[in-house]
Amino acid sequence: MIGVLARLRRNAGAAASADETTADKPVKAEPRTRFGAWLGRPMTSFHLIVAVAALLTTLGLIMVLSASGVESYGVDGSAWRIFGKQVLWTVIGLFGCYVALRMPVRLMRRLAFPGFAFTIVLLVLVLIPGIGTLSNGSRGWFVIAGFSMQPSELAKIAFAIWGAHLLAGRRMERATLREMLIPLVPAAVVALALIVAQPDLGQTVSLGIILLALLWYAGLPLKVFTSSLFSVVTAAAILAISEGYRSDRVRSWLDPDADPMNAGYQARQAKFALANGGIFGDGLGQGTAKWNYLPNAHNDFIFAIIGEELGFIGGFGLLALFGLFAYTGMRIAKRSADPFLRLLTATTTMWVIGQSFINVGYVIGLLPVTGIQLPLISAGGTSTATTLFMIGIMANAARHEPEAVAALRAGREDRMNRILRLPLPEPYAPTRIEALRDRLRSRPQPAGRQRAGGRTPAGSGRQRTTTQPQARAASRGTGRAGQNGGARRHAGARPTGGRARALEGQR
Secondary structure, X not given: OHHHHHHHHHHHHHHHHHHHHHHHOOOOOOOOOHHHHHHOOOOHHHHHXXXXXXXXXXXXXXXXXXXXXXXXXXXXXXXXXHHHHHHHHHHHHHHHHHXXXXXXXXXXXXXXXXXXXXXXXXXXXXXXXXXXXXXXXXXXXXXXXXXXXXXXHHHHHHHHHHHHHHHHHOOHHHOOHHHHHOOHHXXXXXXXXXXXXXXXXXXXXXXXXXXXXXXXXXXXXXXXHHHHHHHHHHHHHHHHHHOHHHHHHHHHHHOOOOOOOOOOHHHHHHHHHHHHHOXXXXXXXXXXXXXOOOOOOOOOOHHHHHHHHHHHHHHHHHHHHHHHHHHHHHHHHHHOOOHHHHHHXXXXXXXXXXXXXXXXXXXOOXXXXXXXXXXXXXXXXXXXHHHHHHHHHHHHHHHOOHHHHHHHHOOOOOHHHHHHOOOOOXXXXXXXXXXXXXXXXXXXXXXXOOOOOOOOOOOOOOOOOOOHHHHHHHHHHHHHHHHOOOOOOOOOOOOOHHHHHHHHHHO
């Protein structure tokens, strides 16, 4: 009996010592689910953005074919006319997406301003009669060999890239208010004025979204951003009531039954199409609104055809895809180490989601009709190609996440990168101008000079203004703390009490 008790005591002691040894070792956090483990992989963002873009593009081609067959057949006797052009522009957009995916970030930034200047020239040329084509009351297209192209779509891309390059080079969290607004806002005003002269309210709103997104994610002070937002909304309202057909749209939105057969006809027919779809829809290709009951069914109002043929389930699924696109874009922006890619990715995400919100909003009757297309879904060659190009830039940014760069350069295999034959991404390093600006701004600032005083680029927190005497006091306090074996006080905290008086005496 005594031997059994001794053996049990020895076993218990061994178990206790094992428990203590295990407790001393750091426990590595393991993901609870396979989905969590997949989200933590280095290339998850890249795979997500490619998959979402592929699903949206495929769904868009299917719905354009379904919604445009009747109108195409009525124009030239072929049901494939509009769909064929959309496929061609999609191929062009995929080529642009691949080019953007392979383009070095430094080259992209080097071409930013020349590209924006070139689009301004195009916006001027399109206003000249005989060069630009007048369609639906707007002179905003170049028509070459039967194919139309909107320079305003190219201007939006060029402005987003150049704006992100400009703000990132000036170090958003350290830039003054003047550096954030000039020359970005004057250049935006020039582009907006040229688009308004066409006139094209939809493209004007889209460029306004890009400008506001750039300023918001760059950390513009909340008061200045609110006043800018109010100015943009006021300008849009003035433009909406300045032309007869625009004011008719606003009146029909406020009172849908005032003119149901004229100004309010399109929005009214869209609601009928959505109501006919119900929960599960009439079936793909079985909708009736596209039989000349709903004008522009394949373009501005394609969401109504989706609701009629695929029902509430199809419409909700499409919105869920755009929600996943928003999550992926913000995930890439959050994980990017390059300020340029971070700002450009967040701005592009807000641009696509903003256009989607406005398009769906006026189809279901929450907003007045503005003519903004549903990205990657509506028939519109230039819009589809430019959106795919920007998605290529987002995928490029996903490959430049620090973890993705480390994994790819360490030789970890990625099937999609191997299939696409993509080059290895370069780790982020500031340009010479940015490094020089950082060194200059690291010097003590003279008293009284303040920074922008707004939000940080992440959108939260306030920047503190440190005067030169405070900086000297903080540095001396930090140095003495290091000599005394390390102080618990933060290096940037201002000394108080006797320590402050001692420092004042030293000054």
